[in-house]
Amino acid sequence: MKKQFWGFAATVALAAMIAVPASAHRQWMMPSATVLSGDDVWVTVDAAVSNDLFYFEHQPLRLDAVKAWAPDGTEVTIENKSTGRYRSTFDVHLTQKGTYRIASVADMLLGSYDLNGKTERLPRGTTAANLAERVPAGATNVKTAEANNRNEIFVTVGEPTTTLFKPVGKGIELVPVTHPNDLIAGEAATFQFLLDGKPAADLPVTVIPGGIRYRDQLGEQHLQTGADGKVSVTWPEAGMYWLNVITPQPEGMTEGAPPPIAKRASYVTTLEVLAP
Amino acid sequence: MKSPSRTILIGGTLSAALTAPVVAAAAPATMDVTITIPQLKVAEYHRPYVAIWVEKAGTPPKTVAVWYDDDMQKNEGTKWLRDVRQWWRASGRTMKFPANGISGATRAPGAQKISFSRAQLGATAAGEYTLVIEAAREVGGRELLRIPFSWPAKAGAGGRAAGKTELGAVTIAFR
Structure with missing residues (x-):
């Protein structure tokens, strides 16, 4: 348990250094509901980065990169944005029937360069677009690697739809076998994960039920995608779950050590499991 | 809302009587x-939302009745339909x-009666069916009951089930 924790902490520390936005600890978005009915439907989303799920006790999730898409693929407005000390919050007006995607996707570059005999890290927030201005004149031996981080949730008005699940082919993406808004305690759900558009074999998948503050055991499930990128999850009880997929980290890294310049990707979603 | 369904009931009975009086x-x-x-x-009491539907293996569930706050402005009562959660998933x-x-x-506490024709039940094929009754109450709980029945049916009592919290006794009979 402890070992796992420090392993995770090390990952977190590295993630912080490579400047995945709101990187430390566990980041999440929490919708007011995922299964909705009605004619004038709104969802309110809390977004934070915290240790315990799902309590806002550390940092708000920055909303700069948060976007939402309607079932027909059109982008919809993020309304009533607010970022407080511990959490951000916003609303989405769900005017169509079907499944919406709300996502914060970060496409960054991590890397290093040599200047005046010293190796320097690329600063936080470096992207392919601003790389040229981030690397000082005279720098040599520039190394970069892509870091893609996707944090997304799904909410459905009426019948679940899958029109929004066409992969973009970058980072880790979820393809429903079981629809993420059709989850019931005791029923197994299957999701397929893609890495850069291809089935992602042998990726570690972590599933943690919310409500950590009021129990002793984390209750996490450590799963792994199969050769086809698929993973099956059984939900022991109804509630909100945090699901995290991350490309495996190199062996032997220690906390505080600089991250290797290697391509990486992570995926986070919050899933609501209803009672039978 | 109620009169059209009654018309259908009478029409169904009449045509059955005319075309096949013996049967x-x-x-x-x-x-x-x-x-x-x-x-x-x-x-704080609110009348429950109630959904009644028919299940048959191999066919999609068929909703036969939904009692909800259907008279609210802008159809706002539909917001809580999803709280009748098994029905919502199965059919709603x-x-x-x-x-x-x-x-x-929605209907008041007490014995509430409702009738369905064979066509309304979607029970045109002979076989085993289940009538499912689910109730969910605002600021209250939820309960679901299942009563199996078969078609062709026999006249008289057809089955019963009893709830413990949000539903009392539920009976079905055929005529």
Whole structure:
């Protein structure tokens, strides 16, 4: 348990250094509901980065990169944005029937360069677009690697739809076998994960039920995608779950050590499991 | 809302009687359902949303009645339909509301009667069916009951189930 924790902490520390936005600890978005009915439907989303799920006790999730898409693929407005000390919050007006995607996707570059005999890290927030201005004149031996981080949730008005699940082919993406808004305690759900558009074999998948503050055991499930990128999850009880997929980290890294310049990707979603 | 469904009932009975009088005399064409909504002593009481549907292995579930707050401005009562959660998943989420001939207002505590023709039940094929009754109450709980029945049906009592919290006794009979 402890070992796992420090392993995770090390990952977190590295993630912080490579400047995945709101990187430390566990980041999440929490919708007011995922299964909705009605004619004038709104969802309110809390977004934070915290240790315990799902309590806002550390940092708000920055909303700069948060976007939402309607079932027909059109982008919809993020309304009533607010970022407080511990959490951000916003609303989405769900005017169509079907499944919406709300996502914060970060496409960054991590890397290093040599200047005046010293190796320097690329600063936080470096992207392919601003790389040229981030690397000082005279720098040599520039190394970069892509870091893609996707944090997304799904909410459905009426019948679940899958029109929004066409992969973009970058980072880790979820393809429903079981629809993420059709989850019931005791029923197994299957999701397929893609890495850069291809089935992602042998990726570690972590599933943690919310409500950590009021129990002793984390209750996490450590799963792994199969050769086809698929993973099956059984939900022991109804509630909100945090699901995290991350490309495996190199062996032997220690906390505080600089991250290797290697391509990486992570995926986070919050899933609501209803009672039978 | 209520009169069209009655018209359908009478029409169904008449045509059955005219085209096949011998069969009509022997085989029931109507299911009578009595649902007891319990009187609850609670600080804030709202009549429950109730959904009634029919399940048959191998066919999509068929909603036959939904009682909800159908008279609110801007159809706001539909917001809570998803709280009748098994029905919502099985059938409700594919429907539009109000649903003509299916949806109606919530009903008061007491014995509530509703009747369905064989066609309304979607029981045109002979076989085993289940009538499912689910109730969900605002600021209250939720309960679901299942009563199996078969078609062709025999006249008289057809089955019963009893709830413990949000539903009282539910009986079905055929005539």
